[in-house]
Amino acid sequence: MQPSDKQYTVDRREGEVWVLTDGSGNRHTEKDLPKHTREGDHVVYTCTGAQLIPATEAEREAIRARMNSLFKKRR
DSSP: OOOOSOEEEEEEEETTEEEEEOTTSOEEEESOOOTTOOTTOEEEEETTEEEEEOOOHHHHHHHHHHHHHHHOOOO
């Protein structure tokens, strides 16, 4: 990706490709992110490359709660 001030959120990993989303819900793919990248982290592209901003624990908990509500087993 080209340098920009746009921030992306790491949505998931599919094989060797990371799926990123922007604030508008648009999806992008990226292969070259740091090995310690996790779902929920934020990525900003600068002229020196991708800058990874780890998600806060509150953001990770909100993701877990959302996933649990979406995929909760129905009885």
